[in-house]
Amino acid sequence: MRAFLELESLTRVFAGTPAVRELSLQVGEHEIVTLLGPSGCGKTTTLRMIAGFERPDSGRVVVDGRDVTGMPPQKRGFGMVFQHYALFPHLSVAENVAFGLETAGLGKAEIESRVGRALDLVRLPGTQGRSVSSLSGGQQQRIALARALAPAPKVLLLDEPLSKLDAALREQTRRELRSLVKEIGMTTVYVTHDQEEAFDLADRIAVLRQGLLDQVGPAEQLYRRPATQFVATFLGRAGAVAGTVEGVPEDGVVMCRLGADICWPALAPASAPLTKGAAVRLLARPEALAFAPSDQEAVLNGQVTERRFAGSFYVYRVSAGGGELEVQSDSSDAKPGDRVGVVPRAAPAGLFAFARSAGEGDGA
Amino acid sequence: MSGGRGHQRMAWRGRLLVAAVFAILLWAVVYPNLTVIAESFRADGTITLRHYVQVFSTPSELRALWSSIWISAATVLLSALIGVPLALLFARFEFPGRRVLGALAAMPVLLPPLVGVIAILFLYGESGVATRLLQSFLGLQSPPWRLQGASAILAVHAYSMYVYFYLFALAGLARLDPAMFEAAASLGAGNARTLTRVVLPMLTPSLAGAALLTFMTSMASFSAPYVLGGGFRVMTTQIFNSKLQGEVAMAMVETVMLATVSLLVLWPLARWEGSREYVAPSKGTSAMRVPVRSLWARVAVPLAAGVGVLVLVLPHLTLLLVSFVRDGTWTTQTLPPAYTLENYRELFAETHTFRPIFNSLLMAAVATLAALALALAAGQLIVRWRVRGRRLLEGLLALPWALPGTVVAIALATTFSAHQPWAARWVLVGTPWILILAYTLRTLPLTGRAALAGYRQLDPSLEEAAASLGAGPWRTLRRVTIPRLLPAIAAGASLAFVTGLGEFVASIVLYTHRTRPISIEILSQLRDFDLGAAAAYGVLLMVLVAAAFILGQRWVQSGSA
Ligand SMILES: Nc1ncnc2c1ncn2[C@@H]1O[C@H](COP(=O)(O)OP(=O)(O)O)[C@@H](O)[C@H]1O
Ligand SMILES: [Mg+2]
Numbered sequence: 001m002r003a004f005l006e007l008e009s010l011t012r013v014f015a016g017t018p019a020v021r022e023l024s025l026q027v028g029e030h031e032i033v034t035l036l037g038p039s040g041c042g043k044t045t046t047l048r049m050i051a052g053f054e055r056p057d058s059g060r061v062v063v064d065g066r067d068v069t070g071m072p073p074q075k076r077g078f079g080m081v082f083q084h085y086a087l088f089p090h091l092s093v094a095e096n097v098a099f100g101l102e103t104a105g106l107g108k109a110e111i112e113s114r115v116g117r118a119l120d121l122v123r124l125p126g127t128q129g130r131s132v133s134s135l136s137g138g139q140q141q142r143i144a145l146a147r148a149l150a151p152a153p154k155v156l157l158l159d160e161p162l163s164k165l166d167a168a169l170r171e172q173t174r175r176e177l178r179s180l181v182k183e184i185g186m187t188t189v190y191v192t193h194d195q196e197e198a199f200d201l202a203d204r205i206a207v208l209r210q211g212l213l214d215q216v217g218p219a220e221q222l223y224r225r226p227a228t229q230f231v232a233t234f235l236g237r238a239g240a241v242a243g244t245v246e247g248v249p250e251d252g253v254v255m256c257r258l259g260a261d262i263c264w265p266a267l268a269p270a271s272a273p274l275t276k277g278a279a280v281r282l283l284a285r286p287e288a289l290a291f292a293p294s295d296q297e298a299v300l301n302g303q304v305t306e307r308r309f310a311g312s313f314y315v316y317r318v319s320a321g322g323g324e325l326e327v328q329s330d331s332s333d334a335k336p337g338d339r340v341g342v343v344p345r346a347a348p349a350g351l352f353a354f355a356r357s358a359g360e361g362d363g364a
Numbered sequence: 365m366s367g368g369r370g371h372q373r374m375a376w377r378g379r380l381l382v383a384a385v386f387a388i389l390l391w392a393v394v395y396p397n398l399t400v401i402a403e404s405f406r407a408d409g410t411i412t413l414r415h416y417v418q419v420f421s422t423p424s425e426l427r428a429l430w431s432s433i434w435i436s437a438a439t440v441l442l443s444a445l446i447g448v449p450l451a452l453l454f455a456r457f458e459f460p461g462r463r464v465l466g467a468l469a470a471m472p473v474l475l476p477p478l479v480g481v482i483a484i485l486f487l488y489g490e491s492g493v494a495t496r497l498l499q500s501f502l503g504l505q506s507p508p509w510r511l512q513g514a515s516a517i518l519a520v521h522a523y524s525m526y527v528y529f530y531l532f533a534l535a536g537l538a539r540l541d542p543a544m545f546e547a548a549a550s551l552g553a554g555n556a557r558t559l560t561r562v563v564l565p566m567l568t569p570s571l572a573g574a575a576l577l578t579f580m581t582s583m584a585s586f587s588a589p590y591v592l593g594g595g596f597r598v599m600t601t602q603i604f605n606s607k608l609q610g611e612v613a614m615a616m617v618e619t620v621m622l623a624t625v626s627l628l629v630l631w632p633l634a635r636w637e638g639s640r641e642y643v644a645p646s647k648g649t650s651a652m653r654v655p656v657r658s659l660w661a662r663v664a665v666p667l668a669a670g671v672g673v674l675v676l677v678l679p680h681l682t683l684l685l686v687s688f689v690r691d692g693t694w695t696t697q698t699l700p701p702a703y704t705l706e707n708y709r710e711l712f713a714e715t716h717t718f719r720p721i722f723n724s725l726l727m728a729a730v731a732t733l734a735a736l737a738l739a740l741a742a743g744q745l746i747v748r749w750r751v752r753g754r755r756l757l758e759g760l761l762a763l764p765w766a767l768p769g770t771v772v773a774i775a776l777a778t779t780f781s782a783h784q785p786w787a788a789r790w791v792l793v794g795t796p797w798i799l800i801l802a803y804t805l806r807t808l809p810l811t812g813r814a815a816l817a818g819y820r821q822l823d824p825s826l827e828e829a830a831a832s833l834g835a836g837p838w839r840t841l842r843r844v845t846i847p848r849l850l851p852a853i854a855a856g857a858s859l860a861f862v863t864g865l866g867e868f869v870a871s872i873v874l875y876t877h878r879t880r881p882i883s884i885e886i887l888s889q890l891r892d893f894d895l896g897a898a899a900a901y902g903v904l905l906m907v908l909v910a911a912a913f914i915l916g917q918r919w920v921q922s923g924s925a
Binding site for chain 1: 823825826828829830831832833834835836839843844847848
């Protein structure tokens, strides 16, 4: 896929504190990329730099091979959906949607028909004359989308556009949003702090942490091969125990010693190679672990601290090996206080080894 | 989200605007005051402290200063005692007639300072309606009281300034989350406890704001002490008197003193006010007002409110009554014996009687436009562009508010009585321009406050949304910023216009016969004992003020729809 929008080591510092650091990212034509991360990690700042509202202290924004870093927002031709929609309260629905078409200097008839089409697209036909304050939250969100899409922007930028909606509506809307954006083939950057939303929407997810880009890739890759501990825990659940590296990593798999005669294979990050004897933290997805009799080979013994009913299965919290693991199981036999043995189901799948930095304790 | 967003490098036109706004404000707000300070230290071409020594060794000067201060403190106390309970009554209880009575309670704002004073004079003065009624009712030889001196000033102040407390407390109460009352009640707090532990503490910022405004207004008050003071002098009348008697240097020193005291009071209070702000966290469904239940309260509460409000509108009614009195017929009778529309007809019939009306309308309109333009430009610079020196800019907008009208007038009269183009001084004294300049300065804090509040409430993402849709700065300003600012503009403009319309304090220092505004005309009619004409002008002002308020309110609502 051809890169349509390129961010080249963008940096933005607020009063000495960097909000975004050396961020580089490429978004392909027609691709939906989600910027995912906890609140305050710099997602909005990144989006605003793309839109032109925030000027990067260094780095470039390139669109279709053209450097737009110094270009004012109104010249960029990007559509933007704001977190609180920013609909013009003094204008009607039609006037809101027509706003960008008028600035483009289109004729009256052309504007009218395109407003109609945009409203059809977001499935709110016939609302032209309504005032925006008379619409529900979900409808306002769709008008904001229609307004951004009407001028046929080169790039669509969305900043947590669904955060004001309630949970059920959010889930439905994000599916619709994806199919709509895919239908018109818009290059899209979507900001969210909600992992599920990112999974549902994105072709690729870019995970941000404290202004740094940790990893970019399709949801599956991020879940199966997280590049950092942060990605592993932010996307999906993972328990952790302490261990040391046994032998040299081979094909990205490393043996981790967890006890006298307990060694589990785990996936090692490609970026920071682990050396023999290095202290590691071993992260395990609940579905990658199973209970086993305590005399079985490579069993890690521990004690159940909590049992949670999750519909078709149970999730147990097990304190073991100086850490806490989570084990997914169909059976409800174990109960808090029981001593249990834990083994990997299909190691190294779902097990990740990350270097423990000096001074870090053994615990999770 | 707000604050600290980066902006594009400023174009030269932007820089020009910044430079122009700073230059105009420094020239109009700061420069004249510096001139006054310089003059206060000058004698025979040398620098001296002589005038200060003279002022501080004169007992009557110190007495005037002390009078200004204690009168202001007492005014704050009295106004709070009337305004706060009234606000609580109207905000917390539901009773028949609440809406109408609640609106009427703000009636004194319809009376510009001088008009309020003469209305009260017509009512409670030595030959006022109420005074004569009581006198004849009790069969007294002489009037039961004399409306003169400190107590008279205090009465007028309390009457006209309790409104600040009333309106501020109402606004503060409206911002409170009504669920708070229910929370307090659920925790077992009775009415008194809820009031002292919850409501009043949460109202503190609003009440502090009202206290500040009342104190400053009272320090600056001129009309009441001028008309009713008799031998009792406060700083404003003292300054006016010195100027009248040609003791220019003394007037300068007194002006500096009054300005200093005002600023000294304003500084800490303004900081404190700004540091405490309570906002209602949720707009719940709890009801703010509770219906009045017990039988006696159902009678007593509306009755008390009604009587209270009647007292508040009596001056207006009196003014109206007197405006219909036929010239020269009301001598010793309790109530005027003969009524006519002649006074009103005369207002518009002749050029010389209409002149003041024309002057006031025109000068107030021009001043409002100027103050509004300056305030909006400054708002853009302060809130949007966040230019360097925005604190200073904000200070410059607010400064004239801290300076009593007398100070502003003296400063302008001193500065713009010389032709020195190289020092940016021209002779404006004697022209309408000096009055327009004075009105502009006096109204600048009002438009400034409104513009800043408007800009701060304006969601910046609206302007960003416009930009993301391809709108350039001008289009964004025209289609988004200005329409969204309309309520603030309307509020600021109507207040400014109303202030200019009834302006008296600065006018009395700066007017000429040709440029005299309505307030000055009222005073001269009063001097000629043409009470009917004076009252008619007063009623006209009252009506114009009401019209401006109503129009402004309309506009405010249409903008926020
Ligand atoms: N205009 C600003 N001035 C100062 N600091 C800011 C500004 N905008 C954002 N920040 C800071 O930058 C960091 C990242 O903010 P933001 O990009 O809004 O995060 P996110 O959208 O991921 O929640 C935060 O610590 C925030 O406080
Ligand atoms: Mg954000």
